[in-house]
Amino acid sequence: MDERFERYVTELFAAEDPVLAKIRERHQSEKLPAINVSPEEGKLLHVLLRLIQAKNVLEIGTLGGYSGVWLARALAAGGVLATIEGESKHAAIAREAFAAAGLQDRVRLIEGAALDILPTLSPGFDAVFIDADKEPLPRYFDWGMRLLRNGGLLLCDNAFFHGAAVDPKDKSAAGAGVRRFNELAAGDPRLVATIVPVRDGLVVGVKVGN
Ligand code: SAH
Ligand code: DHB
Ligand code: MG
Numbered sequence: 068m069d070e071r072f073e074r075y076v077t078e079l080f081a082a083e084d085p086v087l088a089k090i091r092e093r094h095q096s097e098k099l100p101a102i103n104v105s106p107e108e109g110k111l112l113h114v115l116l117r118l119i120q121a122k123n124v125l126e127i128g129t130l131g132g133y134s135g136v137w138l139a140r141a142l143a144a145g146g147v148l149a150t151i152e153g154e155s156k157h158a159a160i161a162r163e164a165f166a167a168a169g170l171q172d173r174v175r176l177i178e179g180a181a182l183d184i185l186p187t188l189s190p191g192f193d194a195v196f197i198d199a200d201k202e203p204l205p206r207y208f209d210w211g212m213r214l215l216r217n218g219g220l221l222l223c224d225n226a227f228f229h230g231a232a233v234d235p236k237d238k239s240a241a242g243a244g245v246r247r248f249n250e251l252a253a254g255d256p257r258l259v260a261t262i263v264p265v266r267d268g269l270v271v272g273v274k275v276g277n
C-alpha cells in the first residue's frame with residue numbers, strides 16, 4: 068500500500084494508546100525483533116474479532132504482546148485469548164505487557180513450541196491468528212482448521228512474506244511454507260478465504276465446513 072494511505076489509516080483509525088506505544092518501546096529496549104503487526108493490521112484484526120463477537124481466540128506467536136493486546140481488547144465479555152510463545156524471554160515481556168494493559172484475566176499465555184501445545188488444546192475457537200515460524204505453516208493450517216468452529220476465522224500474517232510468496236527464485240523453506248499455506252487456504256473447500264494486502268499480507272478465511 069502507498070505509505071501515505073497507510074499513515075492516513077493509522078492516524079485516523081489505529082492511533083496507539085500509551086499501553087501499545089509502551090509495548091513497542093519495550094521491543095526496542097529489550098532488542099526484540101520488530102516483527103509485531105503494524106497498528107493498522109492490529110486494528111483490522113480487532114475489527115474482525117468484533118464482527119463475530121469472538122470470545123475464544125488462539126494466537127500462535129506472542130512476541131511482546133503487541134498483536135495480543137489488539138486481539139484481547141476485541142473480545143466479547145468473558146472472552147479469553149490463548150497465545151502460544153516458544154521463547155521464554157518473549158513470554159516474560161508479553162506477560163508484563165498484558166498486565167500493564169489490565170488484560171491478565173483475558174489472556175492465557177502458553178509457553179512452549181507451537182506443535183507441542185496445539186495437540187493439547189480443545190477445539191471450538193472463534194478465531195485463530197497464526198504469526199510464528201513460517202516453515203511449519205502447512206501444519207499450522209491443519210491445526211487451525213481442526214481447532215476452529217464452523218464460522219470461525221482463520222487469520223495468518225505475512226501472506227506475502229516480503230515478496231517471497233511471488234518470487235519464483237525463492238528457495239527458502241520459510242517461503243515454501245508461506246506459499247503452501249496460501250495454496251491450502253485458497254483451495255480447501257472447508258474455507259472461504261482471501262489475502263488482505265495490509266502491510267505484509269493477512270490471510271483472512273472463514274471456516275464453512277468440517
Ligand atoms: N504476533 C506478534 C509477533 C509474533 S513474532 C505481534 O504481532 O506482536 C513471532 C513469534 O513467534 C516470536 O516471538 C517467536 O519466538 C515465536 N515463535 C516462532 N516459532 C515458534 C514456535 N514454533 N513455537 C512457538 N513460538 C514460536
Ligand atoms: C518475519 C516477520 C513477521 O511478521 C513474522 O511474523 C515472522 C518473521 C520476518 O521478517 O522474518
Ligand atoms: Mg508476522
